[in-house]
Amino acid sequence: MSSIALVNIHTRALELAPGFFVSVIVATAATFLSEHYGAPVMLFALLLGIAMNFLAADGKCKAGIEFTARAVLRLGIALLGMRITLEQIATLGWKPVALVVIVVVATIAVSVVAAKVLGFKRIFGMLTGGATAICGASAALALAAALPNHPQKERATLFTVIGVSALSTVAMILYPMIANWFALSPQEAGVFLGATIxxxxxxxxxGYSMSTETGDTATVVKLMRVAMLLPVILCATLITRLQGADPTGKRPPLLPMFAVGFLVLACINSTGWIAPAVQGFVNELSRWCLVISISALGMKTQLRELATIGIKPILLMVGETVFLVGLVLLLLHWGF
Structure with missing residues (x-):
């Protein structure tokens, strides 16, 4: 490597360091609060980031915050692949797999239609529907990274992350009660919780607040939903490429590199060659990357912008959540 290249790398690192380390500090504070007060770490990271948004204005931290919200986010999403194995999916049989595919496709489709009816762009429905149907904040961030640039995309992403984080907390308390009310068996309760939260x-x-069997089943079903992230990203990029949705003429790649990384790591993890300690390290690194990046994303936004969103997006996300619960209960009643 030439001396000029090394100088450029050193200069770039110095430029990015302040914003990156500020994001790490905010993420560490969010993790501390989450561990001591029980609320979702993503929600704390967003709120603390928004409180520090003055750092993202023109200054030493701006470039690093921009980099962290973009590049570190993609790394964290790619590392999510280490949570998935084909064996986990095979152990439950075909019915939960079919249930997951049906609820993900149906929820996103209904969300896109509902968003259009409420006067939003279809992309917003895809973003909120994907977050609801797949894996909450992680899916929202992954889909936002795959979708074309739009002036309102960051604000929509932040609102979606806040919404799914808040709804997840409510669901963790309420859904076990629903499972008991419908007298679901431990495995059925696990499928219900894993397919809806x-x-x-x-x-x-x-899941584990109900029983070990319920917790194990819920975790595997949830990871099956996480595995749906890849085909959904592929479909989203295909649709936006066909529509030419980006006014700048730039289109997202057919399969973004972070999605390729997700797939490669899932395949490697399925071989059984990865030691549990390595899996644990990669999963923890993925979690930190996502928390750090969402702290940066929070710093990039202004609270007054979120305050102008109005009631319709809230109704959309609550409606998506209720639809998902109703559909899963109906499919379980039909024998899935």
Whole structure:
């Protein structure tokens, strides 16, 4: 490597360091609060980031915050692939797999139609529907990274992350009660919780609060939903390429590199060659990358912008959540 290239790398690192380390500090504070007060770490990261948004204005931190919200986010999403194995999916049989595919496709389709009816762009429906149907904040961030640039995309992404994080917390408390009210068996309760709660952490909390069997089943079903992230990203990029949705003429790649990384890691993890300690390290690194990047994303937004969103997006996300619960209960009643 030439000396000029090394100088450029050093200069770039110095430019990005302040914003990156500020994001790390905010993410660390969010993690501390989450561990001590029980609320979703993503929600704390967003709120703390928004409180520090003055750092993203023109200054030393701006470039690093922009980099963290973009590049570190993609790394975190790619590393999510280490949570998935084909064996996990095979152990439950074909019915839960079919149920997951049906609810993901149906929820996103209904969300896109509902968004259009409420006067939003279809892309917003795809974003909120994907977050509701797949894996909450992680899916919202992944879909936002795959979709074309739009002036309102960051604000829509932030609102979606806040919405699914809040709804996940409510679901973790309420859904076990619903499972008991419908007298679901431990495995059925696990399928219900894993197929409806947005974020992985809340699925684990709700599942194991009922029983070990319910928790194990809920976790595997939830990871099956996470596995749907790849085909949904592929479909989203295909649709936006066909529509030419980006006014700048730039179109997202057919399969973004972070999605390729997700697939490669899922395949490697399925071989069984990866030691549990390595899996745990990669999963923890993925979690930190997502928390750090969402802290940066929070710093890039202005709270007054979120305040202008209005009631319709809230109704859309609540409606998507209720639809998902009703559809899963109906499919379980039909024998899935």
């Amino acid at each position: 947005h974020d992985v952490a809340q699925v684990v909390g709700a």
